[in-house]
Amino acid sequence: MERTTLLARYQSAVRLTDDLIEAAYAPGGTSRAEIMARAEHRMARVQSLLAQLGNPFHDIPIVHVGGTSGKGSTSALLTSILAKAGLRTGLHTSPYLQVASEKLQLNSRLIAADRFAAIVQEVIAAATHWTRRHGERLTYGEIWMGIIGLFFRSEQIDIGVLEVGAGGRFDLTNIISPVLSVVTSVGLDHIQTLGDTIEEIAWHKAGIIKPGVPVVTAVDHPSALPALYREAELTKSRLTRVIQDETFAIDASTARGVSWHELGDQGLAYSTRMPGRFQAVNAATAVASARVLATQGFAIPEGALVEGIAAGRIPGRAEYMQRHPLVLLDGAHNPQKVAALAADLSVLLPVGDGGRRIAVLGMLDSKSHIEAMDSMIPWMDAMVLTSPHVLAKEGFAADRLAGLARSRGFTGQLLVEPHPRQAIDAALSIATPEDAVLVTGSLYLVGNIRGKWQPDDEIVVSQTQWPRPEPES
Numbered sequence: 481m482e483r484t485t486l487l488a489r490y491q492s493a494v495r496l497t498d499d500l501i502e503a504a505y506a507p508g509g510t511s512r513a514e515i516m517a518r519a520e521h522r523m524a525r526v527q528s529l530l531a532q533l534g535n536p537f538h539d540i541p542i543v544h545v546g547g548t549s550g551k552g553s554t555s556a557l558l559t560s561i562l563a564k565a566g567l568r569t570g571l572h573t574s575p576y577l578q579v580a581s582e583k584l585q586l587n588s589r590l591i592a593a594d595r596f597a598a599i600v601q602e603v604i605a606a607a608t609h610w611t612r613r614h615g616e617r618l619t620y621g622e623i624w625m626g627i628i629g630l631f632f633r634s635e636q637i638d639i640g641v642l643e644v645g646a647g648g649r650f651d652l653t654n655i656i657s658p659v660l661s662v663v664t665s666v667g668l669d670h671i672q673t674l675g676d677t678i679e680e681i682a683w684h685k686a687g688i689i690k691p692g693v694p695v696v697t698a699v700d701h702p703s704a705l706p707a708l709y710r711e712a713e714l715t716k717s718r719l720t721r722v723i724q725d726e727t728f729a730i731d732a733s734t735a736r737g738v739s740w741h742e743l744g745d746q747g748l749a750y751s752t753r754m755p756g757r758f759q760a761v762n763a764a765t766a767v768a769s770a771r772v773l774a775t776q777g778f779a780i781p782e783g784a785l786v787e788g789i790a791a792g793r794i795p796g797r798a799e800y801m802q803r804h805p806l807v808l809l810d811g812a813h814n815p816q817k818v819a820a821l822a823a824d825l826s827v828l829l830p831v832g833d834g835g836r837r838i839a840v841l842g843m844l845d846s847k848s849h850i851e852a853m854d855s856m857i858p859w860m861d862a863m864v865l866t867s868p869h870v871l872a873k874e875g876f877a878a879d880r881l882a883g884l885a886r887s888r889g890f891t892g893q894l895l896v897e898p899h900p901r902q903a904i905d906a907a908l909s910i911a912t913p914e915d916a917v918l919v920t921g922s923l924y925l926v927g928n929i930r931g932k933w934q935p936d937d938e939i940v941v942s943q944t945q946w947p948r949p950e951p952e953s
Contacts, residue, residue, distance in 0.1 A: 481594055483941060490593035490940055493600035494580050497627075500620040501872045519650035526625045526655050529618060532606050536629030540570075540637060541778075542656050543769065546644035546688045547664030548681065549817045550698070550762045553754065553794050554664050555643045556588070557766035561788030562639055562773075563587040565780040570637040572628045572653075574645045577796045577811070577927040578936050582945060583624070584631045588792075590943040591631060599630045621645065621652045639778065649687020659776060661688045661717070662769050663697040664762065666704035667816030668848065682707035691715045694772050698722040698765045720768055728764040733757045733827055735800075740764065748782060750789045755828055756798040756810075758820040763789050795945045796926040798828055801933045803951050805911040806830070807904075809930055811923035813843065815851035821920065822855040829859070832914030836861035839918050840907045841881065842900065842925040843867075845874040849881065852921060853888050860918075862893035862910065866903035868925035875922075878903075900928035 481489075530536065545555045552573055562569040569587055576582040584591040591599075603626040607618045632640050642658075644651045666682045682704035689695045689711045697708055697719065712719040722728065728747075731739040733755070740760040741749040752763045767785050774780045798821070801807040808829055812821040821828070829837055839860045843849055856863075865882045867875035878898045885894060893910070897903040907917045919929050938947035 486593050487937055487940065489597040490581070493597040496600055496604050497580065497620060497623060498871060500618070500623055515650065522619075522622065522652060523650075523655050525614075525616070525618065526622050526652055528614070529607065529610055529622060529626050530629055530655070532610055533603070533626055533629060534633075536626075536633035537656050540632055541639045541659045543639065543641045543660045543662060543773070544644065544653065544656060544658040544688050545641060545662040545664065546648040546651070546685050547662070547699075548667040548685070548814065549820070550664035550758065550765070551643055551662075553759060553762040553797055554662065554765045554769075555641050556794040557752070557763050557789060557792040558662075558769050559585070559588055559641050560792030561766060561770045561780065561784055562641070562778075564788040564791065565770075565778070565784035567638040567778065567780075568635065570632045570635055570640040572631075572640070572642050574643050575923065577923060577945070578931055578934075579940050581940055581943075584628065586635050586637070590939070590945070592943060593940050595634075599627055599634070603627050603630060625652050625655070639773075644688065647681075647684040647687075649684045651688075654688055658688075658690060658693055660769060660772055661690060661693055661695040662765065663688065663695065663699055663708060664765055665816065666699050666701050667814055678703040679707065686711035689715050689717050692717060694718045694720065694776075696720045696722065696765060696769045696772055698761050700724075720772060722761065722765045722768050724761060724764075727768070728760070730757055730760045733760070733824065735828060735830065738763070742767065748786060750786055752789050752792065754793050754798060756821070756824050758824070759798070763792075766792070795934070796923060796930060798824075799930075800951055801930070804913040805835075805908065806916040807908075807919070808916065809919045809926045811926040812852075812920050813922045815848050815855075818852045818855045818920070822859060825859045825918075829916045829918055831916045835912065835914035835916060837916050837918065838862045838864065838907050838911055839920065840864045840866060840900075840903050840925075840929070841921045842878065842903070843876045843881065843921040844870070844924070845876045849876060849884055850888065853881075853884055853890075856920075857885070857888055857890045860890070860892060862895075862907075863890065864895045864897055864903045864907045866896075866900050866925065867898050868922040869900060869928055870924040873924070900925055901932065904929045904932060 545551045559571045571585040581590045686707045737753045738760045739751040796811045799809045812818045865878045867878045878896045882896045897906045
């Protein structure tokens, strides 16, 4: 199919799904009982749609991955391991960074544009029929569960890796029956819907643990662990913990990646191409998950563990886009992620003699702006404040973010540019070859800006998130 026609079909399909984003339920009561009642109604709608589509998730082994931070990287690394083991591995990620086809991958390769369009049209047709029968309009998330299911079934996958959207217990992905549940971490995020304490959020995350199904977790927050232990006990699920310096240890962390090893007599040594010490935790979680799957009969040789971790990667997380000046993209968007990024900036964002660190910072209105700003200020010499552009989500105004920077004590050069692409251009215009530029604060902001180096249309057509050459190490 000719490129222009292919992209037109793809973009038409994306518009069909995007038009449903506003079709959401009006906010109701905030008690746990009221939230649960709404969630049960939504899940019943999804299950009804899936039944109409022939129950596409039936008999497909699924790994369900949730957590405040690290679930995207862990999902990508586990997918890489399973693919190296020779398993046809489907992956669903959420949210996407630049293009919707990122959400559907087979062995880390994006769904073809024409296949995406065909599946969307099939699900929309089924949803139209469903609406005529039930008198209600299905929402974006409900439609997407149908799209994921048809993709997994049509690709005849051996196993699927399904990333939670937000929370877990009441997330629409929680209608599936997994063979393994993974909870990467618990931190403060989505507090409007999940609660404003670690304990409340942990209860939501623990909700993906299912009766008799093993669970792997790297959660280390003392206020979060009780909820996981309680859920595992209630469901009689075997819980495996991933603990730095107890189950694994980091050997070295550089701008090229992280090397680490499992502790114990049979432990292996690993290297990941994704930089940042936090990626060692995600990689160790992926390996622990694969080892649990191996006990369930999946053939995963040790070589696939090492090769999968070495090959796995995810865009927009500590990702270098160019040199001289250095440009690093990282979608850290909650206090936990921003603090982890800041802790590694001496390694991740080196500068030359006399060089400066320049942040392009933008956040959604709903995020914890003060904590993010406080983590960035000690490291930055200049800032360009902007606002991510995303459908149906409000960005925090760039001028307000600039005011916050000054009120929190930032005294360096400050520019305000509301448009993300113009913001990165402004940062590069003030940068010398010895400087380093960091784009952070929101995955959506990173997605807005990454297309400068890896264009959206090329990603769709080539079915990879790296259609153009990457900068040399």
